[in-house]
Amino acid sequence: MEKLICAANYWDDGIEHVHQPLNIKTGIVACGWRHHNCVQIMKLMGKPINAPYIRGFLTSKGRFVDRQEGQYIAATYGIVPHTGGTTLTSEDLY
Numbered sequence: 001m002e003k004l005i006c007a008a009n010y011w012d013d014g015i016e017h018v019h020q021p022l023n024i025k026t027g028i029v030a031c032g033w034r035h036h037n038c039v040q041i042m043k044l045m046g047k048p049i050n051a052p053y054i055r056g057f058l059t060s061k062g063r064f065v066d067r068q069e070g071q072y073i074a075a076t077y078g079i080v081p082h083t084g085g086t087t088l089t090s091e092d093l094y
Contacts, residue, residue, distance in 0.1 A: 001077055003060040006031050007090035009038035010064050011053045021064040029064050034090045057088070 012027035021029055028047070030038040035055045042053075056066040057073075065073065067087035074080040080092050 001060075002063075002073055003077070004057045004065075004070055004073055004079065004088075004093060005060055006058055007033065007035045007038060007055070007093075008058045008064055009035060009042070009053045009055050011042060011047060011051055013047075013051075021058060022062045024064055029058070031058055033094075057090075 008021075008029050008031045010024065010027055010029045014026050016026050017028055020027070028042070030041040030045075032038040032041060038055075054066050056064055057070040059065055059073065067089070071080075071086060071088040074088050074092065080088065
C-alpha cells in the first residue's frame with residue numbers, strides 16, 4: 001500500500017539533482033508539513049518562488065505525485081473519504 005508522507009512542491013529547473021524522488025529526473029522537490037512550508041524552503045535556498053511549480057505529495061514508495069494522484073491514493077486507501085473532489089490539499093491529511 002502506497003501512503004502519502006507529506007506535502008511537497010516540485011520545481012523543474014532543468015538540472016539533475018541528487019536525492020530526489022524516484023520519478024523526478026530534473027528539478028527539486030521540497031517537502032514540508034504544508035505546501036506553504038515547501039515554498040518557504042525554496043525561498044530560503046534562493047530559488048525563484050515565482051517560477052512555475054507543482055504542488056503535490058511524497059509517497060512511501062519514494063515518488064512525487066501531484067494533487068490529483070494524491071487524491072486518488074488517499075481515497076483508495078481510506079486516508080480521506082471519497083468526497084468527489086479531484087485534488088487533495090495538505091489540510092485534508094492532517
